[in-house]
Amino acid sequence: MSDTTLKCPQCSSEKLYRDGLRYLADGSNVQRWLCRNCGYRFTKKSCNSSGAFQPLSRIQTQSLKTNFAILSKRQVCDCLTEASKNLTEVARQETAQREGTTTNQHEAKDKILQYAWWLKKKGRSEATIKSRVRRLKGLAKHCNLMDPEAVKETLAKLSQKNSTKAITTSVYTNFLKCFGLTWEPPEYKMEESIPFIPLETEIDQLIASCNKRTAALLQLLKETGARIGEAARLQWIDLDSERRTLRIQAEKGSNPRMLGISEKLVGMLNALPKRSEYIFNPNTKALRTSFVYQRARATVKLNNPRLKRITFHTLRHWKGTMEYHKTKDPWHVKRILGHKTLSSTEVYINVEQAIFQISNDEYHVKVAHDLKEACQLLETGFEYVTDMEGIKLFRKRK
Numbered sequence: 001m002s003d004t005t006l007k008c009p010q011c012s013s014e015k016l017y018r019d020g021l022r023y024l025a026d027g028s029n030v031q032r033w034l035c036r037n038c039g040y041r042f043t044k045k046s047c048n049s050s051g052a053f054q055p056l057s058r059i060q061t062q063s064l065k066t067n068f069a070i071l072s073k074r075q076v077c078d079c080l081t082e083a084s085k086n087l088t089e090v091a092r093q094e095t096a097q098r099e100g101t102t103t104n105q106h107e108a109k110d111k112i113l114q115y116a117w118w119l120k121k122k123g124r125s126e127a128t129i130k131s132r133v134r135r136l137k138g139l140a141k142h143c144n145l146m147d148p149e150a151v152k153e154t155l156a157k158l159s160q161k162n163s164t165k166a167i168t169t170s171v172y173t174n175f176l177k178c179f180g181l182t183w184e185p186p187e188y189k190m191e192e193s194i195p196f197i198p199l200e201t202e203i204d205q206l207i208a209s210c211n212k213r214t215a216a217l218l219q220l221l222k223e224t225g226a227r228i229g230e231a232a233r234l235q236w237i238d239l240d241s242e243r244r245t246l247r248i249q250a251e252k253g254s255n256p257r258m259l260g261i262s263e264k265l266v267g268m269l270n271a272l273p274k275r276s277e278y279i280f281n282p283n284t285k286a287l288r289t290s291f292v293y294q295r296a297r298a299t300v301k302l303n304n305p306r307l308k309r310i311t312f313h314t315l316r317h318w319k320g321t322m323e324y325h326k327t328k329d330p331w332h333v334k335r336i337l338g339h340k341t342l343s344s345t346e347v348y349i350n351v352e353q354a355i356f357q358i359s360n361d362e363y364h365v366k367v368a369h370d371l372k373e374a375c376q377l378l379e380t381g382f383e384y385v386t387d388m389e390g391i392k393l394f395r396k397r398k
Contacts, residue, residue: 374392
């Protein structure tokens with residue numbers, strides 16, 4: 001607030017503003033003024049004993065050497081106490097630590113980038129590179145990647161499953177190999193677990209609760225047992241609607257395959273808009289985000305918490321388990337899922353035995369006297385057994 005009776009002793013400007021009161025050691029106070037023109041600050045006696053405003057007698061410029069001066073945040077003290085020196089030293093150490101942390105983080109990013117390029121030159125897939133980089137970035141938040149002992153301590157402290165730690169250990173071993181280093185890795189063993197296999201009715205309920213694009217994706221995964229990455233890369237040219245077949249380009253070193261699909265799935269796929277060459281969004285992260293939202297809504301709507309445990313890969317486990325249960329032929333399951341070796345298929349044999357602990361050896365038996373009857377039986381799920389007395393025997397589990 002300006003006062004025209006006052007002028008700045010530095011530039012004689014009348015643009016003055018009150019800058020608060022200053023209390024002195026003798027109990028009195030002075031009004032501080034600030035010149036908005038040159039920034040000069042000065043004081044004057046503001047009140048007499050009766051509280052009335054006292055006319056200006058003289059200008060008193062602020063001085064740090066006066067006996068009545070009180071140190072404020074706007075003044076600088078020439079001498080530092082021992083405590084302030086200690087605080088200054090602590091502040092310097094904290095700054096150095098922060099700078100060191102920043103340097104380590106930048107160094108870790110550079111090393112991880114070099115490792116990713118090393119994997120790229122070795123021909124690793126994008127999915128593999130992204131997965132390993134993600135694990136190393138998570139590890140770099142807790143320790144220095146170039147210090148194997150620090151990595152060991154971090155792994156020991158992390159509250160993760162031994163299977164997860166075993167994978168991280170393997171990735172870090174490969175990371176050190178990139179830079180010509182070695183270490184003595186900790187021993188974490190993979191813990192085998194039986195995957196969750198939902199009921200077919202639960203899968204159908206979930207499919208019915210989703211929008212048409214997600215429903216078509218889930219129906220495709222259910223019938224083919226494809227991975228989500230394989231399904232995301234499907235193009236319209238891979239679909240043969242007349243022959244009801246689907247050509248699947250494999251990932252993760254699996255075998256490509258051409259599988260038959262149902263007429264229902266063909267109709268669901270053809271009902272989707274053809275906005276690009278891909279049937280679905282090739283971005284698997286976007287597909288998962290949409291699916292998780294619709295799955296949560298279906299869980300609440302149907303009041304079935306088991307639906308939350310269904311993932312894209314769950315349908316692959318379900319397909320492998322059901323195919324082995326129907327045929328008892330691991331080679332057939334291997335071909336359907338595109339496995340390179342039979343050892344990858346053995347997990348579904350164990351799952352089938354765990355789920356269907358009581359073996360159901362009861363069958364419906366049918367006979368076919370001609371080719372037409374045999375075709376009808378095969379279309380309804382019967383399997384050929386043998387010929388006897390000029391007729392063909394078929395059976396299907398009850």
